[in-house]
Amino acid sequence: MDLSQIRRLIDLMAQAPIAELEIEENGRRIRLARAHNGQGAGVVSVAAKPAETVPAVPQPSVMTSASDAQETITAPSYGVFHLAPSPDAPPYVAVGQKVEAGQQVGLLEAMKVFNPVRAGVAGTIEAVLVAGGTEVDMGTPLFRLV
Secondary structure, X not given: OOHHHHHHHHHHHHHOOOOEEEEEEOOEEEEEEEOOOOOOOOEOXXXXXXXXXXXXXXXXXXXXXXXXXXXXXXOOOOEEEEXXXXXXXXXXXXXXXXXXXXXXXXXXXXXXXXXXXXXXXXXXXXXXXXXXXXXXXXXXXXXXXO
């Protein structure tokens, strides 16, 4: 199952009155579940791993680049990336700002559910690689740290 098929399932799930959907195809399992957080339902997790489920809370994603001095914070899941908690609020981080491991640096919105994007390691923001409001896939580089 490819990413476009998963996106279609997410869209269908948004329109259907079901709380959970699980599909197994070619040894891969995909599980969609609605969150019940008081602000409406949304997709909590999308798993595409053989015979396993993915934790509902995305884990910080850090990728070491060619230089050991640089790290990249990547999108832990699919969604619309936001640099700030609201349109009129300042961004979580800016170029030149020091961040700690686990510090929130952005938000990913999927199905009106907002999940934090956190730094996996401490460092200084060298570059913001994606503009706010951009649709990103899992693994898309968002920030470069030094």
